[in-house]
Amino acid sequence: MSVRVPAKVNLQLSVGPIRDDGYHDLVNVFHAVSLFDEVTAAVGTASGGTGPEVAVEAAPGARVAVGGVPVDGDNLAVRAALIVADRLGADPRVTLRIRKAIPVAGGMAGGSADAAAALVACARLWDDPDEPRLCRDDLMEMGALLGSDVPFAVLGGTAIGVGRGERLTPALTRGTFHWVFATADGGLSTPAVYAECDRIREADGEPAGRPEVSEELMTALATGDAKALGAALANDLEPAALSLRPSLDRTIEAGRDYGAIGAVVSGSGPTCAFLADDAEHAAELAAGLDGAGVARSVVRATGPVPGATIC
Numbered sequence: 001m002s003v004r005v006p007a008k009v010n011l012q013l014s015v016g017p018i019r020d021d022g023y024h025d026l027v028n029v030f031h032a033v034s035l036f037d038e039v040t041a042a043v044g045t046a047s048g049g050t051g052p053e054v055a056v057e058a059a060p061g062a063r064v065a066v067g068g069v070p071v072d073g074d075n076l077a078v079r080a081a082l083i084v085a086d087r088l089g090a091d092p093r094v095t096l097r098i099r100k101a102i103p104v105a106g107g108m109a110g111g112s113a114d115a116a117a118a119l120v121a122c123a124r125l126w127d128d129p130d131e132p133r134l135c136r137d138d139l140m141e142m143g144a145l146l147g148s149d150v151p152f153a154v155l156g157g158t159a160i161g162v163g164r165g166e167r168l169t170p171a172l173t174r175g176t177f178h179w180v181f182a183t184a185d186g187g188l189s190t191p192a193v194y195a196e197c198d199r200i201r202e203a204d205g206e207p208a209g210r211p212e213v214s215e216e217l218m219t220a221l222a223t224g225d226a227k228a229l230g231a232a233l234a235n236d237l238e239p240a241a242l243s244l245r246p247s248l249d250r251t252i253e254a255g256r257d258y259g260a261i262g263a264v265v266s267g268s269g270p271t272c273a274f275l276a277d278d279a280e281h282a283a284e285l286a287a288g289l290d291g292a293g294v295a296r297s298v299v300r301a302t303g304p305v306p307g308a309t310i311c
Ligand SMILES: C[C@@](CO)(OP(=O)(O)O)[C@H](O)COP(=O)(O)OP(=O)(O)OC[C@H]1O[C@@H](n2ccc(N)nc2=O)[C@H](O)[C@@H]1O
Pocket: 010, 013, 022, 023, 024, 025, 026, 028, 106, 107, 108, 109, 110, 112, 146, 147, 148, 149, 150, 163, 164, 165, 190, 191, 194, 266, 267, 268, 269
C-alpha cells in the first residue's frame, strides 16, 4: 500500500498571542505543492517485534538529508500507524518505508506529511473495504492528535487553518501557481522559531493582535492572479527565522533579484518559497537561484495539489 503526500507552503501565517497550552492561535493559509514524500505500508515486520518498523531514505534524485529523521517510535508515521491500529483493533506490526523528497525540518511539513500518508495507508490496509469505519474526516481528526499541520496533509489543496492550524476550511482557488523552493543546509526547530517570534515581539513592545484572514490573499486565490498572490504572501514567523538564520536574507534577496513575484520563508523555515508568473518564468528563476549558490538545492513545484493519495 503506497501513498503519495505533498509538502505545504504557508501563503499567510498570522500568529496570535501564545495560549495557555503553549500553542499560538493562527490564521494559517496552507497550500499543497507538488513535492511529494511516498510512504509504503506492508503487513508484518522483519524483526517480529510488537509494533511498527520504519525505514527512511531519500527519494531517487532528491537531495534530502534524512539523517535527522527518527527511525523509532518518535517517527510521526509510526505514531500514526499505532493510532490507526488502536482505533481499528488491528495488529500494529507493519513495515513502513518512507521515501523523502520534502526537506527535513524545512518548514514544509514533511513529518506531518508522512504521518498523514501513514494514516491513509494503514486505514486502507486494516479497515473493512466493504464497510469502512474510518472516513477522511476521521483521519484528519486523528491527525490533529499528532500535530497541528497533519490534518492539512490529509486534505491538501489550499485551506485556511485556525485554532493551532488544525481546524480547516478549504479555500476557493483558480488555476495553478508556479513555485520555486530554495532549501537550506540544516533545519530550524519549529518550537524555537515560535519562541523567537515571541521574544522579538516582547523586545519590540509589540504584542500580537488577533489574526485575521487576508482579503487580498483570498481574492488573489479565487481569481488565479499570481501577481496579486505574490504581493499578499505574509509570514509572521519570517523575522524569527531570519533572526535565527541570518543567511536567509541573502536567499530571499536573490529570489527577488531574479524576478520572483513573491518571496517568503515557508512556515518556520529555513526553506524559502518564490512565486513565478508561469512555468517558463519558474524555470528561469530556478536556474538563477541555482547559479547564485544561496541554497542547498532548488526545486520547482506547482500548487494546489491533492492531499495524501493512494498510488
Ligand atoms: C510553523 C508551522 C506552520 O504551518 O509548520 P512548519 O513550518 O514547522 O512545518 C506549524 O504551525 C507547526 O505545526 P506542527 O509542525 O504540526 O507543530 P506541532 O507539532 O503541532 O507543534 C510543535 C510546536 O510548535 C509550536 N506551535 C505549533 C503550532 C501552533 N499553532 N503554535 C505553536 O506555538 C509549539 O511550541 C509546539 O509545541
